[in-house]
Amino acid sequence: MQYQEVEGAREYVARLEHGRDWRGQIEEFAAEEGIDAAFFMGLGAVSDATLLFYDQDDKEYDSISFDEHFEMTPAIGNISLLDGNQFAHTHAVLSREDGSTVAGHLDTATTFAGELYVREFDTTLEREHDEPTDLDLWPL
Amino acid sequence: MQYQEVEGAREYVARLEHGRDWRGQIEEFAAEEGIDAAFFMGLGAVSDATLLFYDQDDKEYDSISFDEHFEMTPAIGNISLLDGNQFAHTHAVLSREDGSTVAGHLDTATTFAGELYVREFDTTLEREHDEPTDLDLWPL
């Protein structure tokens, strides 16, 4: 495992805005605040969602969309730079009224309500292309 | 997104008590310690669970109960004040022996075992009624 000891920097609690994209507003916040390295955890509810699944053979993301209301239980992710811009790598577990779940790499979801904790680190994490996985990963 | 930079305060590791309610004992701990703002993550197992799902149209919580044994994989939540008392907003993913899952906003669950990390912030978060969602949210 490659790892880097980091110093904790700023910490935030946030309330996601009703009616706006879950991930998009995290990225907007991160750009406004100049956050180049962070992890976050959150919970809430969304009114639709598009999840991505990385095909490990074809090295491509497949997309699946759900036009349903879900609890966000939870969202876990991180913020780092991708092509110079703040990218919020976000995984989400979504649940329905009967408790049944779908989960995946969160692309888009319209926020109904959301609460977030963001832990920034005093470093810059910038994603670079990784040959074996064809993903953009941190060169730690 | 509305957000507030916060200062980290106390941190705790905890062991949830066998046979007692998962969320209730987090709230009791928070009241004992006077924790008015925190996020937490945890894992463990429970012997039953009642989950809530917020109906985004009717603006009411629907409840569903499961009289089963589950792994708690994981529980993510936060602590803030609601009507002056510590409230632990908790989302949980629960799994069965075959790996199948249910998830949602955790109301009650009898703890079999549980381990928690709590990160307090040096502020007070107090929930207030929010018109568009009819939920109690933080006025950040």
Place this chain on the structure above:
Amino acid sequence: MQYQEVEGAREYVARLEHGRDWRGQIEEFAAEEGIDAAFFMGLGAVSDATLLFYDQDDKEYDSISFDEHFEMTPAIGNISLLDGNQFAHTHAVLSREDGSTVAGHLDTATTFAGELYVREFDTTLEREHDEPTDLDLWPL
């Protein structure tokens, strides 16, 4: 609830190594760094997984294996000592291309990619046998 206030110590961001066991490399890292108390959260993808479910009646772990590709959405866990060695107690929610999920106590999983945040505490957590649950828990 039993709890202990802890002082935050080192923090790490990590990139899990492609092709190696998810939990094993966290434990190897923890042993290398001498981490005796920590919580972590992570996300990524794996190419197979074995999950455990603790049978609360028989007091034994049942195992179920999946020879599939999954997103890791997310992994939440902690590091403490078990029989003197670093043990990474890890719960995972895994998702498929159609969004469907399985979850549980993670035994093994071959990492495709993974990203981790580790928060160490300035204490030693050592697991001891607990009579009522027949599990190894922290004597906080």
